[in-house]
Amino acid sequence: MKTKALKLPDGGTIDIATPPEFGSPILALNDAGNLHRNPWAVYGIGIGLGVLCAYLWLGTTKTT
Amino acid sequence: MDAPQTKIYQMGNSLDERVALLRKLCWDTKNGVRSPTILNLARQVTRACAGRDALCELRSIFQFTVTNVRYTGDVFGVDTFSSPLRTLQMGGEDCDGHAVLNCALAICNGFRAKVRITSNTGSSWDHIYCLAGMPKGRSDKWIPLDTTLARSRRDFSRFGTEPPRAKYQDFSMDNPG
Numbered sequence: 421m422k423t424k425a426l427k428l429p430d431g432g433t434i435d436i437a438t439p440p441e442f443g444s445p446i447l448a449l450n451d452a453g454n455l456h457r458n459p460w461a462v463y464g465i466g467i468g469l470g471v472l473c474a475y476l477w478l479g480t481t482k483t484t
Numbered sequence: 485m486d487a488p489q490t491k492i493y494q495m496g497n498s499l500d501e502r503v504a505l506l507r508k509l510c511w512d513t514k515n516g517v518r519s520p521t522i523l524n525l526a527r528q529v530t531r532a533c534a535g536r537d538a539l540c541e542l543r544s545i546f547q548f549t550v551t552n553v554r555y556t557g558d559v560f561g562v563d564t565f566s567s568p569l570r571t572l573q574m575g576g577e578d579c580d581g582h583a584v585l586n587c588a589l590a591i592c593n594g595f596r597a598k599v600r601i602t603s604n605t606g607s608s609w610d611h612i613y614c615l616a617g618m619p620k621g622r623s624d625k626w627i628p629l630d631t632t633l634a635r636s637r638r639d640f641s642r643f644g645t646e647p648p649r650a651k652y653q654d655f656s657m658d659n660p661g
Contacts, residue, residue: 426525426552426572429544430532434525438573 499601499609503655505565506599506612510584510591510657515567517588522568526592538595542616542627545589546643549631553577553585579612579632586614586629587657596623597657602649611647615654 423435511517529548533540556576558564566574566581568588577585587597596617604610613630617623633642 424573424575426548428528428531429547429551432528434528436521436525436569436572 499653499655502563503599503601504660506580506584507655507657507660509565509567510588511660512567515569516584517568517591519569522588523592525572526589529589530593538618538620539627541593542590542595542618542629543640543643545586545593545616546629546631547640548589549582549586549629550634550640551637553582553631554637555579555582555632555634579630582631583612583614586616586631590614590616590629591657594620596620598626599655599657600628600646600652601655602647602652604648604650606650609653611649613646614657 422438424438425433425435427433509516513519516522526545530541530544533544552575553571554576556578558578564578564581566577566584568585571577571581571585583599587599590597598615598617599612600615601609602611602613611632613628613632615626615628618625618627627644628646630642630646633645633647634640
């Protein structure tokens, strides 16, 4: 669990936990202030990386 | 796997309905007044004040919110509401987020709180902020906590001041039960 330090008026700090969703780069915010991860965007990044790796791997095998 | 669904609250445009939602978020079990996290946080915010120094506690709450929550706008085209903990986690909110957080911190420190919704010109409702009752228990006087007025994260000079308005309505933030 990630934490965030908040500054207190007396100069101290206090940590609050932030949900794991905050680690995701792609978030959707609803009108009640709740955060949700958008899995389709994550799938899109995964598929894109897979295609890129396959392309690089095929390119490497052709040249050797 | 199904994609998470965005939670949309169906409600009218009346002030009563909107304030009811803000009150619910303020007193939320997980992210509001009823959460041990918010209660502990509220007590730490005022820990440097002497016992029974209520004005110091309100000043500390004002200072804490100005320092940690930036004033920013809603998602474009969507009236966005946030619970106190969410506002702190995100570090930025518009006037209703500031109002709910300040009310929650005041309530957790023993104050009675209400929100004041104001109209700039008299033709629409434009702004909201928290007021805390002084002294605790009697609430003879209401101290405004409009943390959106601060010009910077270190500007605490606006404590106790209210923005100009043509008209206003007050709504209790007492326990909705």
